[in-house]
Amino acid sequence: MTAQALPPGVVGIHALPADHHDGPWDSMVVPDGTKERLLSQAMLVLRHGHRLTALSGAPHGLIVLVGPPGTGKTTLAQGLAQASALALAPHGATTFVEVDPHAFPSDLLGESQRAVARLFTDTLPELAARRPHTVVLVDEIEALAVRRSTASFETNPVDVHRATDAVLMGLDSLRARCPHVVLVATTNFLAAVDEAVLSRADLVLRTELPDEAAIAAILRSSLEELAEHWPELRPLATDTELHAKVAGRCSKFDGRRVRKLVLSALAGRPEVALQPAQLRAEDLLAAAEAGQAELP
Ligand SMILES: Nc1ncnc2c1ncn2[C@@H]1O[C@H](COP(=O)(O)OP(=O)(O)O)[C@@H](O)[C@H]1O
Numbered sequence: 001m002t003a004q005a006l007p008p009g010v011v012g013i014h015a016l017p018a019d020h021h022d023g024p025w026d027s028m029v030v031p032d033g034t035k036e037r038l039l040s041q042a043m044l045v046l047r048h049g050h051r052l053t054a055l056s057g058a059p060h061g062l063i064v065l066v067g068p069p070g071t072g073k074t075t076l077a078q079g080l081a082q083a084s085a086l087a088l089a090p091h092g093a094t095t096f097v098e099v100d101p102h103a104f105p106s107d108l109l110g111e112s113q114r115a116v117a118r119l120f121t122d123t124l125p126e127l128a129a130r131r132p133h134t135v136v137l138v139d140e141i142e143a144l145a146v147r148r149s150t151a152s153f154e155t156n157p158v159d160v161h162r163a164t165d166a167v168l169m170g171l172d173s174l175r176a177r178c179p180h181v182v183l184v185a186t187t188n189f190l191a192a193v194d195e196a197v198l199s200r201a202d203l204v205l206r207t208e209l210p211d212e213a214a215i216a217a218i219l220r221s222s223l224e225e226l227a228e229h230w231p232e233l234r235p236l237a238t239d240t241e242l243h244a245k246v247a248g249r250c251s252k253f254d255g256r257r258v259r260k261l262v263l264s265a266l267a268g269r270p271e272v273a274l275q276p277a278q279l280r281a282e283d284l285l286a287a288a289e290a291g292q293a294e295l296p
């Protein structure tokens with residue numbers, strides 16, 4: 001599907017599993033059990049959502065990932081779509097729909113509320129009818145579902161109410177019509193997301209800044225990726241002592257900053273930029289220092 005053909009607010013529609021979606025899930029460094037919990041929650045609803053509607057406490061199919069920017073929420077959600085598609089492949093394919101709240105038309109005359117309503121009542125049910133499983137990512141949902149009790153009165157409060165109501169009504173109508181659809185919402189600000197939206201979540205998972213051990217693991221994974229292209233870098237990728245030493249200089253780094261550190265190290269000297277195989281431990285240590293100095 002070309003970009004023009006996508007419905008308002010939708011920025012991607014993918015058929016999964018697909019090989020080129022494999023990377024993210026494995027590359028994420030998260031506490032033990034996190035991926036299993038996410039995957040189980042998604043599989044339960046994707047596979048048995050229809051039957052579970054008979055329960056008094058039926059699921060909403062909503063998973064919320066919350067945490068500071070750069071802690072892997074978007075990547076985890078994308079990885080989850082592929083991981084659950086792989087696990088359920090024997091029962092049929094999965095459609096992965098990416099929604100970007102910032103891609104809705106601007107708020108003129110309630111245009112965006114109507115677009116949100118259409119997304120939930122027309123677009124998503126139509127997409128969900130195509131394949132047995134459907135995962136929807138609503139990235140940075142706070143842009144849609146602003147907490148009404150604290151919404152600033154500078155942003156037109158009536159519009160805020162309308163947009164949030166559209167999301168709530170949309171979630172409920174989607175659940176009623178498509179109880180087997182999993183919707184993963186991410187947010188940088190839990191406090192900004194409406195209580196009524198949160199109370200519908202089957203699982204709220206917090207992503208945290210990585211600790212030293214996690215930072216070392218992310219460094220290792222980034223260096224291993226580099227070593228696939230420049231095998232001379234294999235010794236750096238396996239030097240756990242070095243990873244720990246660099247990680248020691250990365251306190252308060254989020255995962256994105258750790259990945260960027262490796263890129264900055266490659267761009268630290270013209271010789272290395274030209275020939276990444278020449279990357280040395282000192283380049284990584286220097287990049288960590290520089291990254292530390294950039295922290296807010
Ligand atoms: N815990 C983590 N383990 C591995 N990589 C991470 C982790 N957290 C963030 N990253 C990397 O940082 C980058 C940004 O992550 P992203 O998913 O966009 O974060 P968010 O959506 O929370 O802002 C990605 O390249 C991701 O792989």
Ligand SMILES: [Mg+2]
Nearest residue numbers: 073074139186
């Ligand atoms: Mg994100």
